Amino acid sequence: MKRIIGVILAVGILAVGLVGCGTKKGHAITIVGSTALQPLVERAASNYQLVNSNVAITVQGGGSGTGLSQVQSGAVTIGNSDVFAEDQEGIKAAKLVDHKVAVVGITPIVNKKVTVKNLTAKQLRQIFTGKITNWQQVGGKKQKITVINRSQGSGIRNTFEAIVLAGKTALRSQEQDSNGTVQKIVAATPGAISYTSFSYVNDQVKALNLNGVQPIAANVMTNAWPIWSYEHMYTKGKPDVQTKQFLNYVRSPKNQKTLITDLGYISIHDMKVTRDYHGNLRHK
Amino acid sequence: MDKIKRQLTSSSKATRQDRIGKLVAFLCTFLIGLLVVSIFYMVASRGLATFFKDHVSLWDFLSHQNWNPSQVGKDGTPEVGALPMIVGSFSVTVLSAILATPFAVSMALFMTEIAPKRGQKVLQPVIELLVGIPSVVYGFVGLTIVVPVVRALGGGTGFGILSGTLVLFVMVLPTITSMYVDSLRSVPGFYREAALALGATRWQSIYKVILRASVPGLLTAIIFGMARAFGEALAVQMVIGNASLLPHDLISPASTLTSVLTTGIGNTVMGTLPNNALWSLALILLLMSLAFNLLVRVIGSKGRLTK
Numbered sequence: 001m002k003r004i005i006g007v008i009l010a011v012g013i014l015a016v017g018l019v020g021c022g023t024k025k026g027h028a029i030t031i032v033g034s035t036a037l038q039p040l041v042e043r044a045a046s047n048y049q050l051v052n053s054n055v056a057i058t059v060q061g062g063g064s065g066t067g068l069s070q071v072q073s074g075a076v077t078i079g080n081s082d083v084f085a086e087d088q089e090g091i092k093a094a095k096l097v098d099h100k101v102a103v104v105g106i107t108p109i110v111n112k113k114v115t116v117k118n119l120t121a122k123q124l125r126q127i128f129t130g131k132i133t134n135w136q137q138v139g140g141k142k143q144k145i146t147v148i149n150r151s152q153g154s155g156i157r158n159t160f161e162a163i164v165l166a167g168k169t170a171l172r173s174q175e176q177d178s179n180g181t182v183q184k185i186v187a188a189t190p191g192a193i194s195y196t197s198f199s200y201v202n203d204q205v206k207a208l209n210l211n212g213v214q215p216i217a218a219n220v221m222t223n224a225w226p227i228w229s230y231e232h233m234y235t236k237g238k239p240d241v242q243t244k245q246f247l248n249y250v251r252s253p254k255n256q257k258t259l260i261t262d263l264g265y266i267s268i269h270d271m272k273v274t275r276d277y278h279g280n281l282r283h284k
Numbered sequence: 285m286d287k288i289k290r291q292l293t294s295s296s297k298a299t300r301q302d303r304i305g306k307l308v309a310f311l312c313t314f315l316i317g318l319l320v321v322s323i324f325y326m327v328a329s330r331g332l333a334t335f336f337k338d339h340v341s342l343w344d345f346l347s348h349q350n351w352n353p354s355q356v357g358k359d360g361t362p363e364v365g366a367l368p369m370i371v372g373s374f375s376v377t378v379l380s381a382i383l384a385t386p387f388a389v390s391m392a393l394f395m396t397e398i399a400p401k402r403g404q405k406v407l408q409p410v411i412e413l414l415v416g417i418p419s420v421v422y423g424f425v426g427l428t429i430v431v432p433v434v435r436a437l438g439g440g441t442g443f444g445i446l447s448g449t450l451v452l453f454v455m456v457l458p459t460i461t462s463m464y465v466d467s468l469r470s471v472p473g474f475y476r477e478a479a480l481a482l483g484a485t486r487w488q489s490i491y492k493v494i495l496r497a498s499v500p501g502l503l504t505a506i507i508f509g510m511a512r513a514f515g516e517a518l519a520v521q522m523v524i525g526n527a528s529l530l531p532h533d534l535i536s537p538a539s540t541l542t543s544v545l546t547t548g549i550g551n552t553v554m555g556t557l558p559n560n561a562l563w564s565l566a567l568i569l570l571l572m573s574l575a576f577n578l579l580v581r582v583i584g585s586k587g588r589l590t591k
Contacts, residue, residue: 066549153354154551172350173527174525175528189442
């Protein structure tokens with residue numbers, strides 16, 4: 001009996017000790033949200049903490065919706081999101097401050113055996129709304145088109161639908177919630193089409209040209225390739241000094257040139273255009 | 285004198301231990317009870333908000349086929365028809381249980397009646413191992429092996445009810461088997477002795493006596509297996525395709541209550557309709573597992589081996 005109590009006490013003390021370590025002295029920044037942005041923020045946070053040991057940064061996933069609602073309720077310092085806060089139902093965007101940290105290009109991808117190389121915006125829209133169902137209709141061989149969409153409410157789907165579908169409703173089809181799964185399924189399924197961020201295009205799948213424009217970073221910068229979105233880090237009101245410093249670090253030209261480009265994002269400093277949440281473009 | 289008096293009037297060490305033990309047991313039970321009640325409250329209050337706050341009719345929710353909670357349909361009400369998910373969940377659950385039951389019965393009979401020693405040595409560890417494999421591993425195996433095989437044999441993308449059923453089959457098999465083994469072992473020995481004394485062969489005594497005596501146990505085992513299948517999220521989500529379409533065959537993409545929940549919950553904001561609608565799905569899941577539990581109780585109390 002005594003021994004059991006001893007063990008319980010020891011575990012308890014250990015637990016308290018560990019929690020104590022977690023909240024070590026200094027400033028704590030908690031970041032929650034978009035899984036697409038998570039790897040970037042995690043890497044940036046660990047690099048940042050190497051030189052700023054007085055700051056403890058915790059980065060978690062959970063999705064854009066979670067990030068926005070948690071930062072709105074004040075539970076976390078920063079909410080990561082793939083979508084503009086204005087576009088998320090239930091979020092009062094006026095209370096949040098947007099810090100755009102990167103740009104992601106999104107491209108339609110198809111199975112490698114699909115012979116089509118280029119689609120017009122109209123054809124792409126008709127495929128995703130179910131008007132075109134066979135590759136033959138867009139100049140390919142006679143084969144059924146299998147549409148693989150992304151999860152409802154996910155940032156990438158919101159972006160894709162806003163730009164490509166022009167207000168039309170997507171046909172109901174298979175949905176997958178991660179870039180990696182989509183890429184594998186498209187690679188394995190004959191006649192499949194889906195879309196992913198640029199960094200997930202590899203030699204297993206084929207990226208399509210849109211209106212004759214290639215899906216490459218240089219074309220995103222000029223908006224010649226129109227399917228792209230910002231990665232946002234939202235704070236509730238103006239960030240405090242420590243948070244601001246970290247955000248400045250993420251947005252610093254040095255970090256943008258190395259980490260952000262390495263991970264397949266596009267630096268915000270390279271963009272020659274800006275876009276607001278209504279979709280209005282402005283040339284810098 | 286005083287010393288004796290004190291000893292007699294104050295509580296002894298044993299009594300104190302008794303009290304402390306009681307207190308600890310009570311506190312723990314109370315905490316768990318509180319946890320269950322608060323989970324129920326949480327899920328129910330959120331799940332019911334869809335109907336009371338957002339004024340979606342319950343019948344529409346259960347019978348409509350369009351699931352697009354962030355959009356308003358043609359008739360002006362939000363598109364929250366959960367029928368495809370409900371049908372999907374029930375299909376994979378029932379099909380996997382039907383598929384697994386004959387295998388589970390055979391394995392359990394082998395382990396208890398036919399070769400108890402070898403069964404114990406070989407099959408018991410196998411079953412325990414199957415139970416211990418995390419569901420993400422099942423899902424991954426399903427994604428890399430089951431889906432391509434189904435695609436090659438049946439066409440389409442390979443994602444769908446059939447793949448989900450096959451993955452769940454492996455997952456519920458150990459549950460049903462191990463529970464049925466217990467119930468076979470609880471069939472009184474004199475049933476077997478009496479059957480043998482009447483000159484029955486082993487097969488006759490298994491088929492005519494033991495199987496029949498253990499039917500309630502088998503039903504309980506199947507329902508437990510179904511409860512596991514119904515609540516499984518990750519593995520099914522990886523192979524079913526997650527299309528909120530009413531399944532019209534076994535190889536077209538479908539979805540389950542759990543798969544829509546896991547993919548959608550991170551993209552919605554607490555308190556909005558899309559979020560509440562997901563909680564309503566969670567409420568259905570909770571009520572279903574409650575129903576499974578009640579069913580087990582009913583069968584358990586009706587079919588006890590006391591005759």
